Amino acid sequence: MPEDRTLRTKRLKMADIARMSGVSISTVSRALSGSPLIPEATRDMIAEIAKDQGYVINPFARGLRLQRTQTIGVVIPLGHGGGQLITDPFFLEMLGRLADEITLRGYEILLSKIAPPKPGWLDRLIQAQRTDGLVIIGQSDQHEALNLAAEGYPPLVVWGAHLPDQTYCVVGLDNVAGGRMATEHLIGLGRRRIAFLGDPNLPEIGQRHEGYLAACRHAGLVYDPKLDAPVAFTARTAEEAATRFVAEHKDFDGLFAASDVIALAAIDALKRSGRRVPEDVAVVGFDDSTIAAHTHPPLTTVRQDLALAAKLMIDHLFERLDEGRPMGTTLPPELVVRGSTVAA
Amino acid sequence: MPEDRTLRTKRLKMADIARMSGVSISTVSRALSGSPLIPEATRDMIAEIAKDQGYVINPFARGLRLQRTQTIGVVIPLGHGGGQLITDPFFLEMLGRLADEITLRGYEILLSKIAPPKPGWLDRLIQAQRTDGLVIIGQSDQHEALNLAAEGYPPLVVWGAHLPDQTYCVVGLDNVAGGRMATEHLIGLGRRRIAFLGDPNLPEIGQRHEGYLAACRHAGLVYDPKLDAPVAFTARTAEEAATRFVAEHKDFDGLFAASDVIALAAIDALKRSGRRVPEDVAVVGFDDSTIAAHTHPPLTTVRQDLALAAKLMIDHLFERLDEGRPMGTTLPPELVVRGSTVAA
DNA sequence: CTGAAAGCGCTAACAA
DNA sequence: TTGTTAGCGCTTTCAG
Numbered sequence: 001m002p003e004d005r006t007l008r009t010k011r012l013k014m015a016d017i018a019r020m021s022g023v024s025i026s027t028v029s030r031a032l033s034g035s036p037l038i039p040e041a042t043r044d045m046i047a048e049i050a051k052d053q054g055y056v057i058n059p060f061a062r063g064l065r066l067q068r069t070q071t072i073g074v075v076i077p078l079g080h081g082g083g084q085l086i087t088d089p090f091f092l093e094m095l096g097r098l099a100d101e102i103t104l105r106g107y108e109i110l111l112s113k114i115a116p117p118k119p120g121w122l123d124r125l126i127q128a129q130r131t132d133g134l135v136i137i138g139q140s141d142q143h144e145a146l147n148l149a150a151e152g153y154p155p156l157v158v159w160g161a162h163l164p165d166q167t168y169c170v171v172g173l174d175n176v177a178g179g180r181m182a183t184e185h186l187i188g189l190g191r192r193r194i195a196f197l198g199d200p201n202l203p204e205i206g207q208r209h210e211g212y213l214a215a216c217r218h219a220g221l222v223y224d225p226k227l228d229a230p231v232a233f234t235a236r237t238a239e240e241a242a243t244r245f246v247a248e249h250k251d252f253d254g255l256f257a258a259s260d261v262i263a264l265a266a267i268d269a270l271k272r273s274g275r276r277v278p279e280d281v282a283v284v285g286f287d288d289s290t291i292a293a294h295t296h297p298p299l300t301t302v303r304q305d306l307a308l309a310a311k312l313m314i315d316h317l318f319e320r321l322d323e324g325r326p327m328g329t330t331l332p333p334e335l336v337v338r339g340s341t342v343a344a
Numbered sequence: 345m346p347e348d349r350t351l352r353t354k355r356l357k358m359a360d361i362a363r364m365s366g367v368s369i370s371t372v373s374r375a376l377s378g379s380p381l382i383p384e385a386t387r388d389m390i391a392e393i394a395k396d397q398g399y400v401i402n403p404f405a406r407g408l409r410l411q412r413t414q415t416i417g418v419v420i421p422l423g424h425g426g427g428q429l430i431t432d433p434f435f436l437e438m439l440g441r442l443a444d445e446i447t448l449r450g451y452e453i454l455l456s457k458i459a460p461p462k463p464g465w466l467d468r469l470i471q472a473q474r475t476d477g478l479v480i481i482g483q484s485d486q487h488e489a490l491n492l493a494a495e496g497y498p499p500l501v502v503w504g505a506h507l508p509d510q511t512y513c514v515v516g517l518d519n520v521a522g523g524r525m526a527t528e529h530l531i532g533l534g535r536r537r538i539a540f541l542g543d544p545n546l547p548e549i550g551q552r553h554e555g556y557l558a559a560c561r562h563a564g565l566v567y568d569p570k571l572d573a574p575v576a577f578t579a580r581t582a583e584e585a586a587t588r589f590v591a592e593h594k595d596f597d598g599l600f601a602a603s604d605v606i607a608l609a610a611i612d613a614l615k616r617s618g619r620r621v622p623e624d625v626a627v628v629g630f631d632d633s634t635i636a637a638h639t640h641p642p643l644t645t646v647r648q649d650l651a652l653a654a655k656l657m658i659d660h661l662f663e664r665l666d667e668g669r670p671m672g673t674t675l676p677p678e679l680v681v682r683g684s685t686v687a688a
Numbered sequence: 689c690t691g692a693a694a695g696c697g698c699t700a701a702c703a704a
Numbered sequence: 705t706t707g708t709t710a711g712c713g714c715t716t717t718c719a720g
Binding site: 011012054055056057058059060061063064069071074087089091092093095096099100103108109110111112113115120123124127128129130264268290291294295296297298 | 355356398399400401402403404405407408413415418431433435436437439440443444447452453454455456457459464467468471472473474608612634635638639640641642
């Protein structure tokens with residue numbers, strides 16, 4: 001197995017392979033790209049020499065020439081709280097799924113964390129021409145920037161909320177339905193004082209919040225802004241808010257959290273404050289992360305199918321790399337009932 | 345804010361900025377790279393025009409010329425089980441931490457999943473010259489390949505086990521100590537029939553297994569190979585093995601799992617088989633993933649500090665990008681005791 | 689201080 | 705069927 005030898009010191013270029021094969025550079029180029037102009041025998045001979053030598057085409061040179069990079073950019077804009085770190089299991093799992101889909105299609109993945117997004121960040125990403133297309137995980141507060149960029153740059157797909165005036169391609173859950181579903185579940189269990197935990201300035205959370213409000217209204221519950229805290233995607237703020245709810249509102253008996261991480265943090269805080277879950281307060285999360293099924297109590301949550309979501313996003317992206325202009329897909333939410341709302 | 349305008353249709357190049365600024369391309373190049381040859385006034389003028397136009401240097405052209413990419417490759421070799429997907433929270437969290445550290449230093453991240461590693465995979469990655477350096481998450485079964493590649497390629501850092509004949513730079517836990525620690529904890533609780541779950545062909549797991557054996561031996565326990573199952577990092581195989589243990593070994597009372605994911609799957613299986621955790625079987629995991637603190641019961645586990653690990657890896661990598669040749673760091677494991685071994 | 693020009697490694701007319 | 709050649713967009717000698 002020649003390619004298992006120790007690494008040759010020199011980086012080879014096509015000219016080296018050409019010399020070794022006794023042909024010109026163009027012939028090597030054509031042979032390695034499988035051009036029908038080159039007879040099979042020559043092609044195989046060159047391919048073998050290249051392989052033996054461990055030669056790999058320099059993607060920068062190739063990219064410069066072809067104006068294609070064989071790379072998809074995966075971008076995580078962190079416009080809100082959560083500090084600078086990518087830690088929420090939701091992002092991480094989505095990233096893993098996207099990586100699988102992109103690799104499957106023979107593309108490379110360039111990962112960018114934008115924290116915080118500064119004016120022009122998306123333009124710069126596009127202008128740099130480092131990638132053939134862009135997948136944005138989460139709109140954050142960048143709806144306007146996305147709308148502007150999408151006008152002149154088709155290969156862009158976003159995970160997030162569907163917004164009325166949006167001109168870019170979005171794959172996302174029906175968050176209003178998800179929020180309604182979660183809240184109706186709590187109401188159906190007889191809960192009447194239902195709190196909300198999550199930052200509605202983020203489009204997805206805003207829509208989950210809408211669903212929450214709609215469900216409350218429909219059931220004739222009074223909306224109490226004191227039970228509605230715009231916490232970020234971090235454990236700390238969620239714990240503080242939950243602790244405050246307990247202290248200030250003895251009668252609150254239900255909680256809809258905008259993510260599983262928030263829900264877990266809140267449950268911890270509730271327990272510490274002496275409330276039982278689900279007996280005193282029933283809790284619903286959002287995402288159905290891997291954790292949700294294993295927590296104590298197991299978390300009732302709204303499931304997002306990230307494997308499917310990632311596949312759809314990349315499918316759409318590749319259509320857009322051609323002539324297609326799919327405008328996105330809305331996925332149905334699914335309520336997964338577990339012990340945090342219904343005692344086992 | 346000019347850069348918030350809609351995207352210009354045309355991709356600009358340096359020549360365009362040169363024309364607009366009334367200078368030559370070389371001057372623009374020098375100005376944008378902050379060369380002291382250019383007077384500040386000219387430099388600012390050019391920088392402003394470039395910014396106004398949303399111009400960004402083409403990294404492929406620059407990379408081709410400079411033979412530097414400003415990119416670090418993060419590689420996940422999946423030589424073993426776990427199928428083709430990146431799903432284990434350990435990988436995902438490590439990836440997130442690395443991304444933070446790399447971004448911090450102004451480098452881009454190229455993410456590669458290698459599943460399964462084929463002969464020459466590492467050479468090809470290196471030869472492609474797409475990255476200035478490589479971080480490998482987990483040795484998988486690629487110790488030999490890493491050793492060979494490291495000879496001629498300094499900017500390589502690996503997360504994994506320290507092996508005696510290793511020539512590459514490794515950051516990793518003292519896994520033997522971790523395994524011993526976990527097992528001694530179980531023994532200290534009076535457990536005598538302790539099972540192991542994990543594939544010792546992976547170097548890290550092999551060392552945890554060594555620690556497990558050493559602790560058992562030291563305590564005078566008889567080693568029973570029937571309580572030692574080489575399961576992969578997936579829930580399914582772990583559940584099967586745990587179920588089998590229960591069926592075939594009525595007296596087994598302790599379990600050391602090579603990862604938290606394995607531990608959780610095993611706990612599920614144990615519960616389904618009617619065993620109580622920790623009363624009937626005490627369970628220790630490994631990793632202290634975010635989940636561990638929230639499971640039922642909360643998981644006793646061996647903590648790996650991934651934030652620190654990621655920082656060390658990237659520090660070492662950048663030293664190696666210069667003249668430094670750090671050979672790695674061994675991190676101390678830390679036992680976190682929770683409810684899966686000691687009832688609350 | 690500034691510009692002209694060579695060349696990084698590759699692909700694709702265009703010629704032969 | 706193959707080779708010659710002109711760039712892709714940038715940096716950097718070298719010459720003013």
